[in-house]
Amino acid sequence: MEQSNKPHRSGSTNKTPAKKKLHQNGQNKKAFAVAAPRKLEKMARRSHDVNERKLHVPMVDRTPDDDPPPVIVAIVGPPGTGKTTLIKSLIRRLTKTTLQDINGPITVVSGKRRRLTFIEVGNDLNSMIDIAKIADLVLLLIDGNYGLEMETMEFLNIAQHHGMPRVLGVATHLDLFKSQSTLRLSKKRLKHRFWTEVYQGAKLFYLSGVINGRYPDREILNLCRFISVMKFRPLKWRNEHPYLLADRITDLTHPMTIQENPKCDRKIAIYGYLHGTPLNYENQMVHICGAGDYQVANVEKLPDPCPTPYFEQKLEEIEREKIKQQIENGEKPARTTTRRRKRLEDKQKIIYAPMSDVGGVLVDKDAVYIDTGNNFNKDNENKGEGEQLVVDLQDVSKTIKERFEEGPGLQLFSNSNALNEVDEDEEAELDLLSDEETIVDTGRTLLRKAKVYGKSISEDDEFDKELSDNEEEEDIDEFEHGKVEVDFGNQYSDKELDYVEDSALSSDDEENGYYNTAQKLKGSIRRNWDINKLLYLPNIEPEDVLKRWRGEEDEEKEENIEDDEEDFFKKKEIKQVDQDDSIKPSFPSLEVLKERFEEESNSDEEYENGYKILKNRLLTAPKLNEVDTEKQEDEGNEDEELYGDFEDLENEDQEEKEENQEQEDNQDDFADFDKEENDEGESDNEPEDNSDLSIEEQRKLNAAKKAKLKMQFEEEEDREFGVEDPEGDTEAETWYEFQKNKMAKQLEINKQQYDQMTPEQRMKVEGYKAGSYVKITFINLPCEFINNFNPKFPLVLGGLLSTELRFGVMNARIRRHRWHKKILKTQDPLILSLGWRRFQTLPIYTTSDSRTRNRMLKYTPEHAYCFASFYGPLVAPNTTFVGFNIIDNKSTTGAFRVSATGIIEDINSSVEIVKKLKLVGYPYKIFRNTAFIKDMFSNALEVAKFEGAQIRTVSGIRGEIKRALSKPDGYYRATFEDKILMSDIIFLKTWYPVKVKKFYNPVTSLLLNDHNEWQGMRLTGKIRADEQIETPMNNDSSYKKIERPERRFNPLKVPRSIKADLPYKSQISEMKPQKKKTYMAKRAVVLGGEEKKKRDLIQKLQTISKEKEQKRKSKKDEKFKERLKKIAKVEELRKEKEKERKKEYFQKEGKKRSINFEGSSKRQKT
Amino acid sequence: MSSKSNIITFEGHRNFRLRLILSLLSGKSIKIVKIRSDDLNPGLKDYEVSFLRLLESITNGSHIEISYTGTTIIFKPGIIIGGDLTHNCPHSKPIGYFVEFIIMLAPFSKKKFNIIFKGLTNSHDDQDSGIDLVKWGLLPIMEKFGVREISLHILKRGSPPLGGGEVHFQCNSLIQQLLTIHSVDIPKFSIIRGIAYCTRVSPSVVNRMIDTSRKILKSTGCEVNITADVWRGENSGKSPGFGITLIAENKRGWRILCENTGKANELPEELSEGTTYQLLDEITKSGCIGRFQILLCLVYMSIGKEDIGRIIIHKDQVDEKFIYNLRDIKQILGVEAFLKEDEEDNNFIIVNVKGNGFTSISKKVA
Structure with missing residues (x-):
């Protein structure tokens, strides 16, 4: 079948499409109308919500992005x-x-x-x-x-x-x-x-x-x-602290010391990748979770055992650059590099797990085990060569001693020591070394040192770099000044190396080395010292530092500026005299200064040093750029302006003179300004001016300029969302973006600045950054730490900030966890996980009485937050924590163990917590408004302390303590607003301060033989249960039934004799007893005939109706009973049926279950 | 438990206040030994003891041990509390001696600082800074680091020797962390301001000082603006005196300044002339800050965020004090500065300092 495609329409021919026609009468309204406005609104709102939810408080990410830690x-x-x-x-x-x-x-x-x-x-x-x-x-x-x-x-x-x-x-x-x-x-x-x-x-x-x-x-x-x-x-905490998850640990203690005292403190090296912020170069305090706080004795950066392909690639690039340069310089390249790989190959899929059995090699703390397979059989014929070797090793017929006695042949074995941990270390280092060789330019010294001292290479390597730097510097010096002896470089390095060898044994600072060499150099050769090296050498006095640093300059200037030098010495003298504490700078004498800035005596020299620099530093009015004459006029005018207010008649002549001088000077100035202007012009009109430069050069210049601009940071205040930013890098539409840009820029600056430093300087300034594989050595770890070490438990090292080393009282907001069964009791030990630490402490729970005082609570509230104050190592406010009552596995029941959660609000050295105290006393003598109170205090001193205190009777009469009575000790006089009764009880309500107990018990679970059985202080209830002590019970505290006998007041009886004597006003008004009988008393009522009949009838009727009612009721009851019986019968039937059904069901289900059970048990076995 | 002999020990009374302040900021205990042990008057001076008392009153839990001879002290820092109090300064040192270091603590306290200092506002000892120097020199620097709403009011001027001055120091902003500053271009100073003051002497003294200094500064072509500050009556303290403070300021708000107080038998003209030349000298030998302000900058850069801050200084500003200060900072805070020559002008040096990530822990949350 043929496909029918749309015919191609060329764009050029018909340019009036249908759309245009549509829009002929304005826009097509239908197309732009909102079909479902509600829905649209909802959608818009939702998308806004989603976007808003993505935002977080901008936070700097301190993990390096080029080589992040795993x-x-x-x-x-x-x-x-x-x-x-x-x-x-x-x-x-x-x-x-x-x-x-x-x-x-x-x-x-x-x-x-x-x-x-x-x-x-x-x-x-x-x-x-x-x-x-x-x-x-x-x-x-x-x-x-x-x-x-x-x-x-x-x-x-x-x-x-x-x-x-x-x-x-x-x-x-x-x-x-x-x-x-x-x-x-x-x-x-x-x-x-x-x-x-x-x-x-x-x-x-x-x-x-x-x-x-x-x-x-x-x-x-x-x-x-x-x-x-x-x-x-x-995450906030991790972004502020360095930390490390140890993946290897070795005991470096000398075997002899262990042998002498098996319980001695150990020197232990812990290896791992650094995370978080950089680890300080020195004196870092570290919390080893489960062991305590320890100071790091030494940190070494080791070559990465598990480098990323990206990192390797970068290293190779650097290497290549180096070789290129070497070739350019006419040297032979040291070695060829391997090809760059484009894909993650099998070779690059590195695994590093020293504690596990990678590749059948298991590194334990004191031995290396090689796995030869499960079915160990010596006679196994088809074995690999290596395996055979290992097996042969085990196949030793004689002891070493025996073999030693035999003589020949032992030579072969004496070289190969028993495989112990130290040896392994060396081996590893050798391995690393070979890795290292491909990475950096090394000399012969490396190998030797590594062998002799067992020092890691990276440090040495640093040293070498330093050396080479120095040498380079020397070269530059040579080039520049031509004063330095030719063979100096070699000599220097030799010395340095000698020193290294010596000092490595005595474990001296490398700083000493500088000093030594510096001293050696001092007399013979002047060097241009790097100020950064000198700054922090404790052996060199600041004066020397300055002298050395300025050494070159002095020499140059020596001939012509004696004054300056004098000046210099003068300053020094002053400083030597007062080892002062002031920060106010001192100045040279007025004459010196005057000479420098005075116009008349301005020799060229002075001008160059004083006035010209000054001019450079001042931003003057634009009028200075105009022609001389105008300028002078201006000056004159200005003078008038300036001095208009005050007329100095005496000095007028002088002033004139001065003006003349000034004019002369100004001419000088003009020359200067012209020049300056030219300079500026140059920089301004670079493209035109630099036309003689080649384009490339210009480009270079521009690039440099741009780079500089980019790195410039305007002051914070000046920028509103980066408006004034030169590059517009930090410019952003929202505050959020602006902040992010700013952080990014700061990170960029950091990186750039670090890159400009030499590696060791960088290390000192930056510290060991995250992502580097380090070996951290501790010298005083308890022996239990290594003896009971168990790789199944994570070993975490957390860096501590300086504030976290301090102890104090922390006030926290705390809440009992809602899944924890019991409420928490004040002063009961609670194990907190706060910061890096886990520790047991005694919190006091408090509540705030409308912010006037912190009142102690005996127990935490059921569901609400309360405050807790406890003693421990301080952490920054806003740190959250978790509390537990028990953490050992033995006493763990099935219950939820997290007992409290909270957040630190405030830290302090002390805290004011009070609890209620009611003192009770009884009156023993009462005057009108005054009463003497007993039994409240035991002596007059106590009373004196409470003079003027508010007291109250039970009935609510308020009063005040006045003064102690002299006679019965502790009795006092008090006044009340009304007369009190002898039966009244007097209360004094006071507050009794509660002190936070300074109890801090770190959870040292890693030091125990069984890591998960750390117990610490027991809860009070637990102790009572264990020791079978009864809970003490104050008899007064128990609640008894309150018995309040009715108080009977006897009628007032006044004897007649007294009554007679009473004055009229106080006469007791009494009524005389009645003598006549009342009307009602006189008559008795008897029921009449008609009335009697009526009553009788009504009674009879009532009796009948009652009888009827009773009959009806009994009948109803009977019927109800019958109904109940019926229901019971039906129920019984139902139950029987149910039973049958259940029986059937369980018969079926039970079979299934047994199958299931078998299955699961099988799984467990595998 | 906490102090396992990790006390940092110093010798001599150099940088006495700096060491104490750094100790408070870092929370590390320090011990200073051999305080003027070779002196005829060994031990702490009264003003140093007064400074210790002041520290004690603005902190909670600080522990000060002074040896019997006063040549050794042990200082265990507590938590900076601040609050309202009045401090009577001894007449041996002006108020500036106390204020210039106390201001460093102010933004990191629990409560706002609100202290009235009583004593000398200026001293004719060249070592000690007058109150104007602190007010116009240090407070603007603090603002650069993000400490705003900090103020110093001179309620009464008190000239030496009898004093009677009163200064109200207030810090209303409690901040968590300082900003990282970057000032790497050599600034040009556009205006010279100043304050000439006098107490209990004829007001003409002030005008004489202003005139002299204007005359000298005229040739620089800079805008000069010197304020006359004449104190009369009760507020002028107990002794007669006069002084001048000159401040060169650039558009970014960096300032270089210097001040002097009139000594006995010194003419106002002489004083003013000397001060003016000193200012010129200071300008030629400064980056964006004067020598007086360097220490504050270094300290604040060292306790900043864990980023590199940069500031430009002149080579001549690297003097002994500078090095001593850096060494003390390193010893207590563990922060090293990195000096790098400026690429454009080799007379200048850029100081790179990576902050140690200090955060104010005293401040209460919520």
Whole structure:
């Protein structure tokens, strides 16, 4: 069949299409009308919402973008959900290696610029807490059959309060669902549950069954892809602290010391990739999670064991540049480089996992194990050569001693030491060294030193660089001044090297070296010192620093400016005398200054040094650019203006003179200004002026100019959204964009400035930046740390800021977790995970009484926030934390363990918390408004303290404490607003201060033999239960039934004799008793005849009706009973039927279950 | 528990206040030994003790131990609280001695600073800064770092020796972090301002000072604007005195300034002349800030965000004090500066400092 295509219409011929015709009478209104305005509005609103939700508070991302540290991927889940299987599958997918045993973090290269560190998190609260603080991505494994379990919930809650990392849910064991419909249903249910926990639309992966001990390749591939494109937002805490997840650890303590004292403090090196902000160059304090705070003794940057292809490529580029230059300089290239690779090859899929058994080699803390396969058989004939060698090694018939005695042949073995950890280290370093060789330009010194001292190469390498820098400098010096001896460079470096060798043993500072060399150099050769090196050498006094730094200048100036030098010395003298504390600068004497700036005595020299510079620094009025005559006139006018107000008659002559002088001077000035103008003109009209320059040169100039402009930063205030920005780089439409641009620019500036520094300077200023692989050495770690080390538990090092080393009281807003069963009690120990640390402390819960005072609460409120004050290491306000009552596995019940969550609001050295105190007293003597009170205080001193305090009776009569009585100690006089009764009780309401107990107990779980059994201080209730102590009960505190006997008041009886004597006013008015009988009392009522009959009749009628009613009722009851019986019968029948049905059902279902059970048990076995 | 012998030790009374202030900012304990141990009057001076007392009153939990001879002190810093208080300064040092360092703490406190200082507003000792120097020199620099709403009011002038001055210092902005500043071009100063003041002497003294200095500055062709500030009656303190402060200012608000106070038997003309020449000298030997302001800049750059801030200074400004200051900053804050020669003019140096990411922890949230 033939296809009927639209015929081609050429554009040129017919240029009046139908559209145009449509628009002939204005626009086609229908086309532009809104069809559904409501819907449109909704859509617009929604899109705005979506856009708005994307915005976050702009935050600087401190991770370097050129070589970022590996992404930490934590695999979390309850036991048996398939964490290990998942890691194995992922590793297999990414590196094509199969791991037998997973220990510690595993770093793999996953893409051109991305590395991943996988770490499995066991079912231990401590590990979960530590990992929640550092993980970038969490793969949350969920058993599809059970849904979210308690551990998962706990982890999510912990993670949420330590800056939620990205969470990917992975549902496993989905192959156990028999029917598709239930699978679908449970998937959906799980998804929604997961969404409520994480966020709406969170990604949940579904992994079906296990094939060959791995998850299906397709599913893993998808997961990998998902991970590889994932982006991460910086989290506040991690953006302010350096941290490291250790992937290797070695004990560097001298074996002898250990032998002498097995419990001695250890020197331990911890390796890993740095994350977060740069680690300080020195004196960094670090918190080892689960061990405590320690000072870093030494940091070494090591070559990356797992470099990204991108990084390697960059290194190669640098190398190539170098070689190019070498060739240009006429030197022979040192070596050829390898080809650049374009795709991630198998070779580049590096895996680095020192704690696991990569490639069958397992590095333990004191040995290296080589896996020779599962079925170990010596007689196995078909073995590889290497394997054979290893097996042969084991096949030793005699001991070393025996062999030693034998004599010959041992020589061969004496070289090869037993494989111990130290040796391994060296080996590794040698390996690294060979890596390093391809990277940097090295000399022969490297190898030697590495062998002799076992120092890592990177440091030495730095040193070398430094050396070469110095040499370069020297070269420049030579070139410039021609004063330096030719062989100096060599000599210098030799000296330096000698020193290195010496000092390495005594572990001296390299600074000493400078000083030594400096001293050696001092007499013979003047060098142009780099101020940056001199600045911080503690051995060199600032005066010397300045002298050395200015050394060249002095020499040059020596002949002609003696004054200046004098001046210089003068200054120094002054400074030597007063070791002053002032920041106000001192000036040379007036004469010197006058000479410099005085017009008349201005020799050329002076002019050049003083006045000309001054002119350069001042922005003068434009009139100075005009011609001489005008200028003079102007000056004259100005003078008039200036001095119009004050007439100095005396000095008029002088002034005239001065003016003349000024004119002369001005001529000088004009020359200067002309020149200056020219200069400016040059810069302004560069294109025209520089016409003689070639275009390229011009371009270069322009580029340089532009670059400079770009790097210029206007002051903050001047810029409103970057309006004045020269390049318009930071210009933005919204505040948000503006902020982001500003941050980007600052980062750019940082990078540029760092690049200008030499590596070691950069290291000092910047520190060890994130992404570098470092070895951090500690010298005083407890031996338990290494003895009980278990690679299954993550080892996290968190850098501490200086404030975090201080201790104090923190006030926090806290809430009992709603899933935690009990409310929390004041002063009961609570384990907090705050900052890097986990520690136990005694919080006091408070509430604020309308902001007048902080009142102590005995218990946290049921559902509301309250305040808590506790002692511990300070962290910045706004840090969130999580609290637990128990974290050890032994005392864990099935209950939810996260007991409280909160946020630090305020830190202080002390805090005012009060609790109510009611003092009770009783009156023992009452005057009109005055009463003496007893039993409230025990002595007069106490009373004195409360003089003037408000008191109150139970009935509400207010009063005041006046003064202590002298006689019964502690009794006092008080006045009231009204007369009180003897039966009144007097209250004094006061507030009693509560002190926060200084209890801080770090969770040192990593020092224990069993890492997940750290217990700490027990709760009060727990202690009572354990020790079987009864809860103390104050008898007064128990609630009893209040018995209030009716108070009876006897009538007032006044004896007659007294009554008679009473004055009229006080006479008690009484009525006389009545003597006559009343009318009613006199008559008795008797029922009459008619009346009696009526009543009788009514009574009879009532009796009959009652009887009738009763009969009817009994009949009704009978009927009802019969009905009940009927119903019961029907019910019984129904039940029987039900029973039968159930029986049938369970007979069927039970069979199914048993099959299922068998299946699951099978799975567990594999 | 916390202080495991990580006390930083210094020797001598150099940079006494700086060290204490840095200690407070960083939270590290310091120990200063050998304070004037070789002097005839060993130990702390009264003004230094007064400074310590002031620190104690604006902080909570600070712990000061002064040895029996006064030659050794141990300072364990607490938390900066601030608040309202009055401080009586001893007559051996002017108020400026206290204010110039206290202002560094002000933006990082828990409550707003509201302190009335009583004492000398100026001193004729050349070492100590007068209140005008602080007001016109340091506060604008603080504003550059993002500390706004900071003010210094001279309620009463008090000349030496008897004083009687009163200065009200107020800081209303409590900030979390300082801004990173970048000032890398050599500024040109466009205007010279000044304040000539006198207390309990004839107002003509002020005019004489202004005249002299104008005459000298005329040749520079700059706009000159010197204010006469004559104090009378109660507010003029207890002693007669006069002084002048000159400020060169550029359009961006950077200032270079210098001041002097009249000594006994000194003519106002002499004083003014000397000060003017000193200002000219300072201008020729400065980048965008004078020597007086460098320390504040260095400290604030060191405790800034973890970015590189830059500021241009003159080579002559790299003197001993500068180096001592940098070393102290390094020792306490662990921040090193990097000096780089300016590409355009090799008389200038750009100081690069990477902040240590300090954030104010005293401030309460919500």
